[in-house]
Amino acid sequence: MKEIIAIVQEINLFGNGYCRLKLSVPTILDINAGQFAMLKPARLFEPLLRRAMAFYQVKVINNTTFVDFIFHILGRGTQALAELRPGDQVEFLGPLGKSFSIAPIQKQDQVLRALIVAGGVGTPAVLILAQELCLKRVETYIFLGARSKDDLIGIDDFSLLPAKLTITTDDGSVGEKGFVTESLEKFLEMQEQNNFVVYTCGPEIMMKRTSEIATSFGLKTYASLEARMACGFGVCVGCVVEIQQSNDFSYQRVCVEGPIFEGSEVVW
């Protein structure tokens, strides 16, 4: 975790109100799949709080880390970030949170396959994971869902991977028409062997449904949750999610204990 000033390298608006932001961070950061940073334009008084953003892409060149984020411009915080220009300074705290673990795939005596289910603005959070799985030669299936073709994120980058990619849109403007979870269910029904580990990030309802489907096929799901955060490093305890533990529950922090939780333990 580093508290540092980053510099805007590139910023592009695209699709239905999305923004891609590339920053250079003048240090070497060890960033893993699923982790995030807290961002805010430097010296900006309003809004007060930084915004939590999952890393989309990471590249270290010499002593600089280049990081990309993709977000939907929705409120004051994302609006302020979308108004940044190349050369502007950004307050950066990261990397934060736990990462996706591919250990569940590797630990088994049999080789498992990976299934990634992502939707909307949850999509950027799984690219690094997909890259890592492909690099480790894990057989990977990616299901990406969005409202319409203008809400699809990162198709160019996901297409480069040696993974089987399925795209769905609610309106059928590209890929299969319907919800990504419907395609997922059909896919799993057709499999002779359900030897998958499921990873998901997207709207809560989509992750909940993904987790339910996975459970019904006897599969484990790792979900990357989103929550409003004030600090991002555990002190405000504002971003909690209810986690089931045997007969009891606890509120766990999405920023520290998460953002990745086992789907079956989350009280959706």
Add this chain to the structure above:
Amino acid sequence: MVDNLSTKSESEILAIEIAGIKFKNPVLTASGTFGYGLDFAELIDLNRLGGFCSKGLSPKPMKGNPPPRIVETHGGMLNAIGLQNIGAKAFVTDKLPLLRNYNTQIIANVFGYSLDEYIEAIEILNQGEGIAAYELNISCPNVKEGGIVIGNSPSAAASVTSAVKRVAKRPVIVKLSPNVTDIKQLALAVESAGADALSLINTLVGTSIDIYSRRPRLANITGGLSGPAVKPIAVRMVYEVAQVVKIPIIGIGGIANWMDAVEFLIAGACAIQIGTANYYDPTCSIKTIDGLLEYCKKQNISQISELVKSIKLIAK
């Protein structure tokens, strides 16, 4: 004759004392915004802080409120964490041994939903080595007295203060709620009940509603407002209380830089606590210490306590 400030050390200029406790500078961090201290060790040098207040501790661990617990507002935020904490015992056994490695004053913030709970928590913390003082959060409802908020009633606040004073082995700072008609009455009541110092203000009760779903943005409906938006209220209350009490005051409320800190000192605070700013500017406390030192040197202030209650009222 003015001292040559360039030869004076940071500690000579900034050191203060409250209720017999020596702080290397008047910059503390506020309860609930600094975890149990260790969470910040990766971000700042804890040894530089005057001190810090732990997250509110109850005799037993507490789960806290359901989410959503926070919402940002203009110039601030509302929180309804519900005092989720690890409990006084875990603080003593798991956190204190690590915290003792740092050279800063540790203030244990304590709350309870009845007199007995305050006493139980204090008795557990009395066993812990390395705590400099207790800070009482009296902004909780007393479940045994029909849910009246202790901090809203001078008599209830005084009885908690005197009960805690009887068992506490360390100085007791009472943290006052601003959600009262006249904070001076509360301050005077806990002062006569034996409080060693006061800290003020706690958060202001607020609500925020989503206009599309028409639902409150916090699951708890109401939450505590903090951040720069509350600062003028806090400065006013510190000023008012400083006019009537003799015990030291620690100012809290929207402090985000050294200038805010100076303002509180001038209004009557002997020290300050940084709260919400820790969230969005994690090194704020350190920058505030640096800024105070520079301000003192530039303003020829050889000891920061000279600033305390130095407000110049306009002559009629």
